[in-house]
Amino acid sequence: MGLPGSGKTTLAEKLVQKLNAAWFNADAVRQDIYSELGFSSEDRMSHAKRMGKLCDWASLGGGYAIADFVCPTKETREAFNPDFVIWVNRIEKGRYEDTNKMFQKPEKYDVKLEEGTPEEWVETVLNRLNLTEAWDNQAPTALLIGRYQPFHIGHKNLVAEAIKRTGQCCIALRDVGGIDDKNPYDFEKVKKEIHSACIEFGNKIKVVELPNIMDVFYGRGVGYNIEQIELSKELQEVSATKIRAGEIGQDGKPLGKRPE
Template identity: 50%
Template sequence: MGLPGSGKTTLANALAPRLNAVHFNADAVRQEINKDLGFSVGDRIEQARRMGWLCDQVVKAGGYAIADFVCPTAGAREAFQVGGDATIVWLDRISKSRYADTNQLFEAPHPHHVRVSADGTPEHWAEVIVRMLRPVFDPQKPTALFVGRYQPFHEGHRRLIEEGLRRVGQVCIAVRATHGTSIKDPHDFEYIRARIEHGLRAYEGRFVVMPVPNVSHIFYGRDVGYQIERLELDAVTEAISATQIRLREATRSPLECFLGNA
């Protein structure tokens, strides 16, 4: 958010492809959807509420949404976030716009998450925002290792890995190279990785997925410096069968199988 002419749309255009985000531009939304709204204080608040609702639908579907608009007052920002908190990016690059009424109305957003100054390019600030929203996996932090075939990745796997995340903080998911070795292994690594990343999208930056050989044995010596333990989950989760899931998915399209993993 920020005054007209502060570079909101330019930044949004740089940021959207980096996040694969849906970009809602206020002018376009007003022209196509909110034709009944003007620029009174009340209409600005209603515009913010509707923009927030549009963004909420994208977020509920697991995506990122960018609301590119002035949102000039605390009341408008409250209306925008009625469905949930948002990351506030304030473009503080100009002191006034060409619209005197907006200049008079605009209140600096406090609190905010990122304050964009006149220094730096849109690409620079887009990278700053991406790094904030998508934490980078740190290979030097303590990490839990999960080794499996994930043919396919399912709810039981997700809950198991969530427990590992809860206990350790981040995880490495090692996918064994079993594709095509039997009828139980129909999926290649890229498909498995996509399903895992989609299923664990809420934990972005806290896990990494990598291929490993078809590991059949794990040996270790004494004083190895790490723990090996079995995680036991509830009976319903333990009873989930990958074989039964594969049988059900045999009659569905790849897209239906993928989305069914959400």
């Protein structure tokens, strides 16, 4: 977000390439989808809500969505309801006087960019998202073994807890794709979903393929710590079966109750 001409679109274009994200440019959305909207306060609120809904839908599969637009007031930002805010604050005034007058500096944001090159902005954002730390193959590592048909928000929370405990996590996918109706997705599809859903963990995760492991054994006291991670009741109730049946999304929410 930021004033017109501050560099939002330049940054968004580069981030989309790095994050493999869906991209919604406010001007393009107005022109191609919601051309009836003007720039009154009411229309700006409607635009913010619709931009938010587009991003919500685009990220249902676990990927990322990037929106670049002015979003000038506290109310429009609340209507958009962002997960992560980048404020591009490189200019004092934009090219539209009415926008300059109504623009309110955000009280809350995750990254504030005031100087530097677009490449440096991207590095700053990726650092904030923990995407630049290298995987260390010799560091203590957690192992999660599963089918992930599909990978959903409950699985993501398991990964987050594993990283908290150990520092990095190896996510091992059992080779079950296509063996029955419960396992329709192949390794590459699930791997892509995991990387999209866990983008904020950066190089703290590694996804590998395993045979269809059913039993895990180890010898005498070798020092492995085996733990069942207990998630909240709400997350435990997220069912891959219901997701495959189209009853809920990968975010665990009923498909009939998408964001308005």
